[in-house]
Amino acid sequence: MDAEETKQKLVSKFVLPDTSIRSPRTRRVFMEIDYARFREALEYSYNGLAYKALAAITGFDEGENLAFMYHMSNEEGVVLSIKTFVKKADPSLMTITDIFPGADVFERELVDLLGAKVEGLKPGDRYPLTDDWPAGQYPLRKDWKVENLGEGGSCQR
Amino acid sequence: MPEMNSGEFKIPIGPQHPALKEPTSFSVALKGEKIMGVDVRLGYNHRGIEKACEERTYIQDVYLIERICGICSHSHSTAFVQAVEEIAGLEVPKRAKYIRMIIGELERIHSHLLWLGVAGHEIGFDTLLMYTWRDREIAMDILAEITGNRVNYGMNTIGGVRRDITAAQAKEVMEALKPLEERTKYYIDIATQEPTIVERLSGVGYVSKEDTIKLGAVGPTARASGVARDIRRDDPYSAYDEIPFNVITDDHCDVYGRAVVRLKELMETYKMISYGVMNLPEGPISVRAPRKIPAGEAISRYEAPRGEDFHYVKSNGSDHPERVKVRAPTLANVQCVKKMLENRYLADLPIVVAAIDPCFSCTDRLIEVKDVDKKSSDVIEWNDLTRYSIDWYRDRGIDMTKVGGLK
Numbered sequence: 001m002d003a004e005e006t007k008q009k010l011v012s013k014f015v016l017p018d019t020s021i022r023s024p025r026t027r028r029v030f031m032e033i034d035y036a037r038f039r040e041a042l043e044y045s046y047n048g049l050a051y052k053a054l055a056a057i058t059g060f061d062e063g064e065n066l067a068f069m070y071h072m073s074n075e076e077g078v079v080l081s082i083k084t085f086v087k088k089a090d091p092s093l094m095t096i097t098d099i100f101p102g103a104d105v106f107e108r109e110l111v112d113l114l115g116a117k118v119e120g121l122k123p124g125d126r127y128p129l130t131d132d133w134p135a136g137q138y139p140l141r142k143d144w145k146v147e148n149l150g151e152g153g154s155c156q157r
Numbered sequence: 158m159p160e161m162n163s164g165e166f167k168i169p170i171g172p173q174h175p176a177l178k179e180p181t182s183f184s185v186a187l188k189g190e191k192i193m194g195v196d197v198r199l200g201y202n203h204r205g206i207e208k209a210c211e212e213r214t215y216i217q218d219v220y221l222i223e224r225i226c227g228i229c230s231h232s233h234s235t236a237f238v239q240a241v242e243e244i245a246g247l248e249v250p251k252r253a254k255y256i257r258m259i260i261g262e263l264e265r266i267h268s269h270l271l272w273l274g275v276a277g278h279e280i281g282f283d284t285l286l287m288y289t290w291r292d293r294e295i296a297m298d299i300l301a302e303i304t305g306n307r308v309n310y311g312m313n314t315i316g317g318v319r320r321d322i323t324a325a326q327a328k329e330v331m332e333a334l335k336p337l338e339e340r341t342k343y344y345i346d347i348a349t350q351e352p353t354i355v356e357r358l359s360g361v362g363y364v365s366k367e368d369t370i371k372l373g374a375v376g377p378t379a380r381a382s383g384v385a386r387d388i389r390r391d392d393p394y395s396a397y398d399e400i401p402f403n404v405i406t407d408d409h410c411d412v413y414g415r416a417v418v419r420l421k422e423l424m425e426t427y428k429m430i431s432y433g434v435m436n437l438p439e440g441p442i443s444v445r446a447p448r449k450i451p452a453g454e455a456i457s458r459y460e461a462p463r464g465e466d467f468h469y470v471k472s473n474g475s476d477h478p479e480r481v482k483v484r485a486p487t488l489a490n491v492q493c494v495k496k497m498l499e500n501r502y503l504a505d506l507p508i509v510v511a512a513i514d515p516c517f518s519c520t521d522r523l524i525e526v527k528d529v530d531k532k533s534s535d536v537i538e539w540n541d542l543t544r545y546s547i548d549w550y551r552d553r554g555i556d557m558t559k560v561g562g563l564k
Binding site: 024025027028030052053054055056058060069071073075076077078079081100101102104105106113124125126127128129130139140144 | 196198199200203205207208243370371372373386388390391392393453454455456458465467469471480482484488489491492
């Protein structure tokens with residue numbers, strides 16, 4: 001399935017405005033959807049459109065929101081990136097490891113670097129920060145500076 | 158690491174260790190000699206490069222990104238500049254695309270030959286290590302001749318490449334391919350016909366095609382389980398849409414298959430470099446790139462020696478990127494390691510881990526071994542585990558010092 005067909009199917013299934021979905025070039029589709037419908041969109045893409053590989057999850061600090069972009073690819077080389085948002089004040093989202101077991105490490109990264117709360121993750125080591133990294137310090141948040149760690153912080157130069 | 162019961166102890170070694178490479182730790186639960194479970198702790202070498210990219214200009218980021226990995230340096234820098242060029246709408250000259258492809262494939266040669274040597278070392282076949290690393294020097298010399306560096310070539314810039322390939326250099330590349338091709342054919346014979354190696358690698362580190370897809374493996378790790386994923390063909394970049402080549406797959410699903418895939422795809426790499434050099438288009442090698450990149454976003458994928466290298470870049474109209482995301486292939490492949498080690502012997506751990514060609518970039522490996530019957534645990538250094546593995550198989554008749562037919 002090529003990018004254009006993917007876009008059409010997603011538009012008709014989720015009734016998306018033009019501002020929420022675009023295919024800037026061959027083999028690329030970017031889509032935005034609210035978190036309430038995100039899980040449905042992910043399942044539809046996996047089961048209905050055969051996007052069976054998860055390449056990565058990119059997390060963003062966008063002011064009031066944390067955003068997460070799930071990059072999935074199919075066998076024809078198309079990458080479908082689904083972006084969704086949660087409030088930074090309550091940055092909870094559900095794990096997708098039941099669909100993509102390999103997402104485990106990507107989700108731990110969102111927890112460590114952006115302060116997302118991923119529910120349903122199995123107990124395990126954190127990734128990628130050190131075990132003694134101070135609580136509440138999320139390096140990929142835009143207002144975070146290394147000085148936040150203070151004297152003697154984990155990565156004090 | 159798993160919870161420790163009272164009376165247990167562990168000896169911490171690392172994470173920084175002067176003698177070893179690659180910072181990660183495996184915590185292995187054992188029943189006798191059988192592996193019951195494995196926990197992998199990653200992140201020892203997390204350097205905050207994505208954050209650092211946001212605080213630097215695009216052109217500074219090219220050099221920073223190139224230093225993510227010492228072996229796949231060209232892979233990372235190409236993936237990054239391609240994304241920036243796509244956002245900026247730059248049309249990279251064809252000659253630059255061919256040069257990027259040629260350097261990328263030369264990088265694959267040095268990476269795969271390095272891997273073959275490491276794999277030989279892990280199974281006690283150090284003669285293979287010496288041979289492959291000697292032959293790898295041919296590729297390293299060519300890379301140094303063209304780029305000025307053995308690693309971190311500094312070839313890429315936004316809009317093209319920084320150095321041309323001269324006619325004399327092109328001739329040297331063609332000359333270098335001859336011995337490389339001859340030696341690789343010989344290694345294919347050794348790997349597929351020498352009974353000691355075939356016996357040592359077959360069935361070890363098995364992961365089915367279904368599990369490989371489910372766990373999201375990439376590169377030779379996926380292709381050796383029959384999954385024909387190759388970004389060069391599936392989502393072509395630089396000059397790959399014009400270069401004829403075959404995607405090598407194998408259905409052994411084990412370490413043997415991973416060795417065969419890497420060796421056979423080296424033969425494809427030689428053909429690709431040869432084609433690229435013979436058909437190198439005339440013209441400029443770069444176009445002028447703006448300092449400020451217009452707002453936008455792009456995804457760039459690259460088939461690095463270890464598999465898909467995934468970059469996402471978001472720009473905001475300034476000379477600094479808003480967000481840079483990098484997913485290196487090892488992060489995708491390491492998920493498969495647990496599956497590969499299930500119900501295998503401890504003696505297989507070194508070669509199984511080595512067979513995904515992991516790249517955690519620099520320093521420490523330590524293995525915590527926990528006996529689930531005795532409820533005790535201990536910590537083993539990688540070198541000691543390799544020695545244990547070699548002795549364990551030697552006691553069972555697989556002795557690499559007796560491998561004949563080497564030349």
